[in-house]
Amino acid sequence: MNIIDIINKTKNKKELSENEIRWIVGNYTAGNLPDYQMSAWLMAVCLNGLTERETLSLTLAMRDSGDILDLSGINGVTVDKHSTGGVGDKTSLIIAPVASVCGVYVPKMSGRGLGHTGGTIDKLESISGYRTEIPFSEFVDIVNRTGFSIISQSGKLCPADKKIYSLRNASGTVESIPLICASIMSKKLALNADCILLDVKYGSGAFMKTYEDAVKLAGMMQRIGEKAGKKCRAIVTNMNTPLGSSIGNALEVKEAVEILQGKCRNNLYELSMTLTAEMLNLAGKGTVEECREMAENAITSGKAYEVFRETVSLHGGHLEFPEAQYKYEVRAVHDMKITGIDSQEIGMVSLILGAGRIFKDEPIDYTAGIVMNCTVGDCVSVDDTIMTLYSSKISDFSEASYRAVKALKFCKI
Ligand code: URA
Numbered sequence: 001m002n003i004i005d006i007i008n009k010t011k012n013k014k015e016l017s018e019n020e021i022r023w024i025v026g027n028y029t030a031g032n033l034p035d036y037q038m039s040a041w042l043m044a045v046c047l048n049g050l051t052e053r054e055t056l057s058l059t060l061a062m063r064d065s066g067d068i069l070d071l072s073g074i075n076g077v078t079v080d081k082h083s084t085g086g087v088g089d090k091t092s093l094i095i096a097p098v099a100s101v102c103g104v105y106v107p108k109m110s111g112r113g114l115g116h117t118g119g120t121i122d123k124l125e126s127i128s129g130y131r132t133e134i135p136f137s138e139f140v141d142i143v144n145r146t147g148f149s150i151i152s153q154s155g156k157l158c159p160a161d162k163k164i165y166s167l168r169n170a171s172g173t174v175e176s177i178p179l180i181c182a183s184i185m186s187k188k189l190a191l192n193a194d195c196i197l198l199d200v201k202y203g204s205g206a207f208m209k210t211y212e213d214a215v216k217l218a219g220m221m222q223r224i225g226e227k228a229g230k231k232c233r234a235i236v237t238n239m240n241t242p243l244g245s246s247i248g249n250a251l252e253v254k255e256a257v258e259i260l261q262g263k264c265r266n267n268l269y270e271l272s273m274t275l276t277a278e279m280l281n282l283a284g285k286g287t288v289e290e291c292r293e294m295a296e297n298a299i300t301s302g303k304a305y306e307v308f309r310e311t312v313s314l315h316g317g318h319l320e321f322p323e324a325q326y327k328y329e330v331r332a333v334h335d336m337k338i339t340g341i342d343s344q345e346i347g348m349v350s351l352i353l354g355a356g357r358i359f360k361d362e363p364i365d366y367t368a369g370i371v372m373n374c375t376v377g378d379c380v381s382v383d384d385t386i387m388t389l390y391s392s393k394i395s396d397f398s399e400a401s402y403r404a405v406k407a408l409k410f411c412k413i
Contacts, residue, residue: 003027003037010044018057025061029160035167042164042173050178052220058178059224062186065160069192071107073140077283079104080193081275082184084217085117087205087347088242092120092150093256094272095279097308100147101298102276102291104283107143109153109191113356116205116347118252121152122356126249126366130317146311157190166360180207181220188225195231195282198222199275203240205343211236231282237271241376242343244268248355248369248390254321260305266375324367324390328397330404332380340376340409349407352400354393365393370404379413 001023009016024041027033050058071078079099083089096106113119124130132152134142142149155162161183168174168183188196198221201207202214218234225232244266246255258264259272273295280291298304312319350356354365368391374380386408389400 003033003041007037007041007044010041010048010050013048015051016054016057021054021057022061025058025065025160025164029065029163035171038164038167039171039173042168042171042176042179045179046173046176049176052223055178055181055220056224056227058182059185059189060228062158062160062164062182063189063228065186066158066190067154067156068190069136069157071140071192073144074105074107075144076103076105077195078107078193079195079197079279079283080106080108080188080191081197081199081279082188083199084180084184084201084207086201086239086243087117087343087350088244088247088252088268089118089201089239090120090123090244090252090256091199091268091272091275093123093253093308094259094268094304095276096148096150097146097260097304097311098272098276098295098298099279100307101301101303102280102294103285104147104195104280105143106148107139107191107193108148108150109157109187110150111153115358116344116351116356118247118249118347118350118356120150122364122366123249123252124150124315124317126253127312127317127319130312130315132315134315142311142314146307146314148307148311149315153187158186161186175207177213177217177220181217181224185221185224185228189228189230193230195279196225196233197275197279197282198225198232198234199271200234200236201239202236203238203343204345205242205347206239233278233282235275235278237274239343241267241341242346242372243271245372245375246369247346247350247372248353249364249366250321251369251371251390253319257305257308257319260299260308262299262302262305322367324365325392326390326395326397328389328401329385330387330389330401332382332384332386335379335381335413336410337379337413338374338376338386338408338410341372342407342409345403345407346370349389349400349404352394352403353389353391365391367392
């Protein structure tokens with residue numbers, strides 16, 4: 001076997017065998033293949049795609065590149081949920097405690113944000129004292145005690161994905177349905193929960209810009225999960241508008257807490273309830289309608305918030321929300337109706353404010369972000385505040401406010 005033959009096969013749309021795919025993944029992960037040859041193969045995949053058989057082989061080869069977790073120490077059915085990334089997406093912080101109250105276990109490993117999309121681990125690390133890296137035995141213990149735990153992805157899981165994903169970022173090969181599918185599913189399969197719910201997003205701010213591409217990715221991920229022996233379901237949801245009213249790490253945790261306390265019912269609440277109902281149904285807890293009712297009751301009874309507080313405390317965290325040093329109100333310059341809010345652009349504004357990172361491992365400002373004071377469909381009068389920008393990193397809001405206004409779609413009334 002040699003790399004030139006493998007690159008040429010994919011370049012000429014010839015199907016690779018499982019052995020050839022295991023060879024390329026194994027050798028690249030072990031450092032036996034240079035980045036330029038792996039990039040050439042990844043680009044061929046980007047341009048020509050892979051068959052579903054090849055995508056399954058790639059997913060399993062990446063899964064097998066590191067540890068596969070043994071979750072047998074958890075006292076019941078385990079359910080994992082994954083979102084393909086978005087702006088203002090803090091559903092994991094809501095879904096995990098709600099689903100736990102409804103009788104399933106949610107052992108979750110998450111990642112950090114990169115570019116305009118946020119990451120659950122950054123949100124959790126904005127909670128003072130919260131430990132995202134704990135021994136596996138403590139992770140299992142917390143899941144057994146409260147029903148869920150969210151920690152940072154172990155470096156021992158899918159080392160192949162870690163290396164390949166960095167290379168994709170640096171070689172313009174991120175946007176490929178089989179590569180995204182293998183990257184996400186290898187990590188989900190290595191985490192090894194009994195059931196996997198996938199929330200595949202489309203629109204501005206999402207990897208998949210069109211509904212049709214999101215449906216293709218969702219179908220492929222669900223089939224790969226099933227072929228790998230899991231109960232797996234993928235649903236497609238809209239990411240044209242940010243989820244909820246807050247974007248930025250501590251601001252998002254605060255909003256998740258408000259939802260868990262039953263104080264707020266917006267598009268974030270709706271999506272969280274929909275996803276939880278699907279997760280519970282997948283785990284055999286009832287029909288989707290019954291499961292939705294259970295999820296809503298977990299919030300109104302106050303139990304989901306209790307479980308969240310207890311889990312945060314077991315992780316060493318204290319739920320308090322310091323305000324940013326500087327803030328700026330974006331106000332309406334005429335009477336207007338808000339007709340749209342561009343997620344990607346809002347994600348970029350939060351990056352400028354300091355809430356995200358362009359380069360891996362860059363420090364971030366946990367207090368930074370945006371609170372939308374109105375939403376799509378609202379009418380505002382001249383001088384009303386449309387959104388509030390927060391930062392402890394910058395005090396000059398000229399670029400951020402200019403781009404924030406650009407993110408709004410409106411008509412004068
Ligand atoms: N998230 C991942 O983990 N991998 C991708 O390829 C895209 C999004």
